[in-house]
Each structure stands twice: as structure tokens, then as C-alpha cells.
Amino acid sequence: MTTMIRARGLTKRYGDVEALRGLDLDVDQGRVLALLGPNGAGKTTAVRCLTTLLVPDEGEAEVAGFDVRREPTAVRANIGLSGQYAAVDEHLTGYENLVMVGRLYHLGKARAQERATELLDRFDLADAAHRPSKTYSGGMRRRLDLAGALVAEPPVLVLDEPTTGLDVRSRQQMWDVIRELVAGGATLLLTTQYLEEADKLADEILVIDHGREIARGTADELKARTGGERIEVVLADSEDRDAARDVLAAVAAGEVVVGENGRELTAAVRGTGTGDLLRVLHGFEERTVTVLDVGLRRPTMDDVFLSLTGHAAEATAGKDRARTEVSR
Template identity: 80%
Template sequence: MGDMIRASGLVKRYKDVEALAGLDLTVPEGKVLALLGPNGAGKTTAVKCLTTLIKPDAGTAEIAGVDVLKEPALVRSKMGLSGQYAAVDEHLTGYENLVMIGRLYHLGKARSQQRARELLERFDLTEAADRPSKGYSGGMRRRLDLAGALVAEPPVLVLDEPTTGLDVRSRQGMWEVIRELVSSGATLLLTTQYLEEADKLADDIVVIDHGQAIAQGTADELKARTGGERIEVVLADVEDREAATRVLAEVSDGEVKVSDNGRELTAAVRGTATGELLRVLQGFERETVTVLDVGLRRPTLDDVFLALTGHAAESDENESDEKEMAK
């Protein structure tokens, strides 16, 4: 099993801002790599370099063994791209959109029509096939856009934040579609701000910030770097905060974290998690601390990202967004 996507030392500068600062990526055949990072981290710039939309200032990249810089046309024939925003012609029907893409790929009229019907059925769009896509919901437009990326049956797919702006139900539906694609043998590069999305879909995760990879591994490996299990407590009365903190400090491997409202406390445990939880409950009984909720949880990818970068993954700070860089 070889690497279907390979990038080495990708650099891209916009004026005095370095959007990519020597990024390395590899995606084996049939696997999913999630590129995770906040807005402006360089995810979309990396996608544009890999999909021949822009040229990197330095570095190399290959798609299915084809050099991105030397043979861009051949690269485009081997990949499907679904960008952040659904690239559909709203004046055409769903069926017409897919047929048009097939004709652009020189599939021929008959094959383009056949492929359009196959994909409309696969993405549960048959009933809306002959309606103008401007009347589609956000989830339907995203599914149609992903169907368009599959018209030519490419071995490599690049999905740039495919569920941005979707409601929870539509996002989960898109995850099911992506799982089906991977199970059928597709190789996938997925960029996302949603940590849960990376956790559920990716075989491997690369966390990037300021155009550089700052961590890589499976979701479990990255979580392990952040530490063991945590005890989380929600107090019934904020006046119990000091007593609860003292109890948690007895089992905590570090500082007990207290929320701004003073009622939610978190402590990373240093011993056997269930045993330490029992000690905490006994301590709360001794100190007459009343709780609304108490439990154990493993670190999440949110914890990982916060530990690695010092800020949350779903950042709204867009000053360094790539669109601004290009101005």
C-alpha cells in the first residue's frame, strides 16, 4: 500500500505572511488524514497547493504518484475536490450540474447522464434531481457538491471543511457519506475545524498552526499526550467551591481548574481513575459538598488542541485568514 498523497516542505507566502512554513503530509492509499487547525492556520492554502489551484513557493507534492507541479492536468484527473463552499450552478438542476461536470471530464453524453443518475441516487437526491439547485437546503447543496467531486471516480478526494455551516443532522449525514466513500477504497484528505469530525473520521490527524505541523498521530495517540482521565464536577452551590477544590486537590495531578462561574471543577487524576473518583465522592460526603453531576472523562481533541496551541481550535480570529493574506 503506497502513499496516494505526499507533500514535502510546502511553503507559501502572501506578502510578509507565511501561510505555509514547510508543511509535510503523507496519506496512504485507502486512509483518511484530517488536517486540523483554526482559521488562518494554512489548511485551505495547503489544499490549494495540492489541487493545483496555486503554486507553492517551495516544496514538492505528488498525488497518486504524479508530480503536482510538473503534471497538473494529470493530477486533476486523479482527484476530486469539494471546497469550503458548494460549487454548484444554482440555475441548473442537480442532474444538470452533474451531467455538466461529466462532460467537462470528457466522459461522453451517455456516460455523464448515467453517472449523474447513479450519484443522485447514492446521495439521496433523486427526488430533487430535476429541481434548480438554488432551492436546495445547505445539506443538499453540500451533498451535490461532493457528488460532483466523484463524477470521474477519482482515487483521491480532498474535502476542505465539507460540513462547515451545516446543522447537526446534515453534518452527521455527510459523515455517513464520507465513511461509505472510504470503505469503498477512496483515499481522503479532510480539513476541518470540527474536532469531533476528525475524531470520528480520520485514521491519522495532523494538527497545524501558523502553517506548520505541530503534532501528528491517531486521535487516541494525541489524547494520550494530554494526560489521563479527568474528574469533572458540577456543584449545586458555588459556596462549596473551596471545599470541593480541597477534595479534588488530594487526587489531582496538577492544578484543579475552576470555571468562571465557580461551579464547574476539573481535575486530572494521577492514580486509578475509578479509585480516585471513589475517594472524591467520599471526600465530598465528609465535607458535605452537594453536587449536581460528577463523572470521569478522557481528554478530548479540544483538550489536545488547547494544550498544543494555547487556544481553541474553533477560533474566530480571522486576521490571518488566507483571503486577507492574498489582498
């Protein structure tokens, strides 16, 4: 299988800040790699290096068979890039935006117009084709931006957090569009903060933090590293904490986490979640532990990051905001 994106030892520094620390990645033709990490992890810096917008300080990278250092023009001719913010001209209509992109790719006037019409229809924007894009909703702008990345029908797509800031409906629409592109044979590098998004779209996930790889695998493999499903309990009385912890410990994969108020407990479970939940409920009944709430859920991105790095994603996002701004 042809490798369409390849990087080895990718490193980028901004003064004393090392945004990338020897990152390696591979994306085969027709596959999706999700680059997962919190704000400031180095995702956007990696994208900018791979799309020739930044020159890496160390390492090497190829996209569609072309070296990003020696052949940047060829790389640009073979990629479609959709950044974190929709790159559309608000004073042009959706149709005019796409025609402009086509002309910049030297498609010729007739072909650029043809592609604009095709893509507006494909992205459910035909009814708004001749409206100024400043009147578009956030989801419509994101779809128009993604359409612009496809005008030249590139073999490689790079989408940098394409659904950040979108509502649930708009995010689902974007996922549907991305699935369609992949089904059509596109090779995709997707950066995201959302484990759910990577879970639904990616063949493989590469988790990075502070510019370096900390884990890679499928979504299920990453979740398994956090203990799979987990049981969450809210006690009616903190005096039942020790008894509840003993019951949870019998099914837990690792330590039972107790909240600061002593009434909230969480335990990753080893076996089938529903079976373990039933055993816990029976154990609570036997020990007369009263609960206000109990539930079974799958790990979130925070659970994965807490397991892999020892800190939650939100904490990292706040702590590294300054580094993110530098990398942009």
C-alpha cells in the same frame, strides 16, 4: 503500501503572512488523513497547494504520483475536490450539475448522464434530481457538491471542511457517505475543525496551527495528551474551592483548573474516568463539599488545542480570521 498524497516542507506566504510553514504529510492508498485546526491554521491553503489551485513558495508535493508543480494537469485528472462552499450552479438541476461536471472531465455524454444518475441515487438525491439546486437545503447542496467530486471516479479525494455549517442530521449523513467512499477504497484528505469528525473518520490526524504541525496521531492518542477524560465540577459555594481542588488533585493528571468565579473546576484524570469520579464524589462527601453539578466527559477540540498550544480554538479563530480571508 502506495503513498497517494505526499508533501515535504510545504510553505506558502502572503506578504508578511506565512500561511504554511514547512508542512509535511503522507496519506497512503485507502487511508484517511484529517488535517485538524482552527480557522486560519492553514488547512485551506494546504488543500489549495495540493490540488494545484495555489503554487507553494517552497517545498514539494505529489498527488497520485504526480508532482503538483510540474504535472498539474495530471494531478487534477486524478483528484476529486469538495471545498468549504458547495460549488453548484443554482440555476441548474442536480442532474444537470453532475452531467456538466462529467462533460468537463470528457466522459462523453452517455457516460456523464449515467454517472449523474448513479450518484444522485447514491447520495439520496434522486427525488430532487430535476429540481433547480437553488431549492436544495444546505445538506443536499453539500451532498451534490461531493457527488460532483466523484463523477470521474478519482483515486484521491480532498474534502475541505465538508460539514461546516451543517445541522447534526446533515453532518451525520455526510459522515455516512464519507465512510462508504473509504470502504470502497478511496484515499481521503479531510480538513476539519471538529475533533469528533476526525475521531470518527480518520486513520490519522495531523494537527496544525499557524501553518505548522503541532501534533499528529490517532484521535485517542491526541486525547491522551490532554489527560484523557476529565471531571468537571460546579460548586454551590466558592468557599469550598480549596477543599474541592484538594480532592480533585488526588486523581488529576496535571493542575486542577479553577474558573474565574471560583466555583467551576476541571481536572483531567489519570486512571479510568468512572473510578476517579466515584473517588471524587466520596472525597466531596467526606469534606462536606456541596456541588450543583458534576460530570465526566472526553476532551473536546478546545481541550486538545489548549493542551498543545496554550490557547483555545475559538480564540485562535477570531484572532486569525484576517489571515484566513487572505489564504482564501
